[in-house]
Amino acid sequence: MLRVSKLTDYGTLVLTHMAGFPDHLFSVAELTQILHLNAPTISKVLKALGRHELVSSVRGARGGYALARPATQISVAQIIDALEDQPFGLTECSATAGTCDIEGDCRIRANWQRINTVVRRVLDDVCLADMVEPLPPATEARMVRHATPAIKCTPQ
Amino acid sequence: MLRVSKLTDYGTLVLTHMAGFPDHLFSVAELTQILHLNAPTISKVLKALGRHELVSSVRGARGGYALARPATQISVAQIIDALEDQPFGLTECSATAGTCDIEGDCRIRANWQRINTVVRRVLDDVCLADMVEPLPPATEARMVRHATPAIKCTPQ
């Protein structure tokens, strides 16, 4: 349905909050109280983010999670990669080859792949730091640049 | 999962084929033979596309479907709108307001909405005519322009 999963949505929420306190080690219990999500879910999200090295974790008593790198170096695309089960791609055949009956001369596939590339680039352009506050001028400018020449298709 | 539904995928396939014969009236039976999809599914897709005025239909014997307008004037975004149940939006709260517990001071939401706008613009830039053949130079150029300055976030 062209939606990011709820886990991914939660992930941006959690990471965005953590970005505000880069030096603090957050336990799941702590995040549970601040954000209005339940512990097992937050835990699940953080584990996945840890496996993809977007957060670093400290085990044992007094342990917790913190961003693995500055919020300027974590992109929305990376969060999606970490939390979505399937590989990035708007259609199945554009993400994973060989899944379509037609294949072979299916010219559409290559074009879906190009569309994927562009969409992904957009998602790679926005970082966690951008999500915290109203988008800063630089990001806004970049998005506007992407958006403005709304050339509708190639005329004939 | 950030995927377009299969119906949407089928839709692009069906429309792309129809774009090759703008004057021909296609029956479901005919399309069934050409594309390797079953009749009820094709029918379902075409009905939805008809409701959104991307195809026009002629009822009764000898009836069928044809593109409602030139393939240069049907965008991928429009196809998605027609075949996806839910309104366009990468996250629920960015597509439909008032669904999130947090709301109010949720700064993330506004940013998700901006991301949506850009992604949608990309999908609006690609039309059906583009999907038929390897992307023509003009579209290719536009995509590259969108993609190239891969500025990673606003530095600090």
Add this chain to the structure above:
DNA sequence: TAAAATAGGACCAATATAGTTCTATTTAAA
């Protein structure tokens, strides 16, 4: 040694999607 934390994996319930089927309506042709 006990308590507080994360790691990993398995599991169940809820939701969403895909696909099918049925009935109604329209229109051309016999």
Add this chain to the structure above:
DNA sequence: TTTAAATAGAACTATATTGGTCCTATTTTA
């Protein structure tokens, strides 16, 4: 005028995905 060929719409079922929970193992501090 009747029949057949088509689309329109809606409801239904089965399957797949996702969301959420729970259990056990491991790590580390006090």
